[in-house]
Amino acid sequence: MDAWPELNYSAWKDTLETLHMNLQIVGKARLALTPFEPQWANVPLYLSARGLTTTPMEYAGLIFQIDVDLVVHEVIIQTVRGETQRVALTARSVADFYADFMSNLHALGIDPEFRPIPSEVDDPVPFAEDTVHATYDPESANRFWRVLSQVDLVLKEHRSRFRGRTSPVHFFWGSFDLALTRFSGRGAEPPPGAGIIRRMSADAEEICAGFWPGDQRYPRPAFFSYTYPKPDGIEQQVIQPHGAAWSTELGEFALPYEDVRTSASPERAILQFFESTYAAGASLARWDPHLVIERAR
DSSP: OOSSOOOOHHHHHHHHHHHHHHHHHHHHHHHHTSOOOGGGTTSOBEEOSSEEEOOOEEETTEEEEEEEETTTTEEEEEETTSOEEEEEOSSSOHHHHHHHHHHHHHHTTOOOOOOOSOSSSSSOOOGGGOOSOOOOOHHHHHHHHHHHHHHHHHHHHHHTTBOSOBOOSEEETTTTEEEEEEEEEEEOOOOTTOOHHHHHHSSEEEEEEEEEOOOSSSOSOEEEEEEESOOTTGGGOOOSSTTOEEETTTTEEEEEHHHHHTSSOHHHHHHHHHHHHHHHHHHHTTOOGGGBOOOOO
16 A cells, blocks of 8 residues: 555546646656657656656757756756756746746746747647646656556556567656557557647557556546557457446546555556557457567466
């Protein structure tokens, strides 16, 4: 229970929304300063021992990194010249955080150009005008990171069994989920009328698994899994463990976090979910069965 703490959506949703917007600001700096990779692989953040990180980037010859420390609750900008700038994560508006963050980047001579509006959210408010999101409870933010740190390790275990191309385990600041994607090696057509995000990410057959803290549409944290393109009949496939099911709200398989954290072995329950949903999608989509290494018995 200590390793898998309670994560009640309604109890921390205001902090979640503020943290989401603040991480979008950090993430957009990474997006602006890294070369595009297939499936937006240059976009996400990565887990660190204290929170999340961009990994090293470059602006006008200066190499630097941005770390989001969810232990002491600050964003740390560090350069190879030894300079460090710190931006507090605290109960203040997104507009104030945005101004402070950009001021600290400018102090180092860094000026990333990006669209200063949130992505992948309903009714986005420009960062400089967002005085609505201003709640930040450090304990709740730290609890979320502790969950992510556990899920990160399980996703890496799941990744280790795949012979084909996979993404790293990474955190998407737009959709606000920690995910791993496996690829069949075959291309796919993006959905008709897809926006730029879907056009650039849905051009390959994939099976994605991950964890998400929930939102107003689905107000509970859950593990998820989907196959793209969606095979006919996947909704009827039998998956594991008990409690996992097809979610009509999400259009994918979901396993409530609460079921996992109170189980005898959370790690085993998560792997059962990831592996059974992969098997269901891969079988229906006729993926090469040799892509998966059989687990030692």
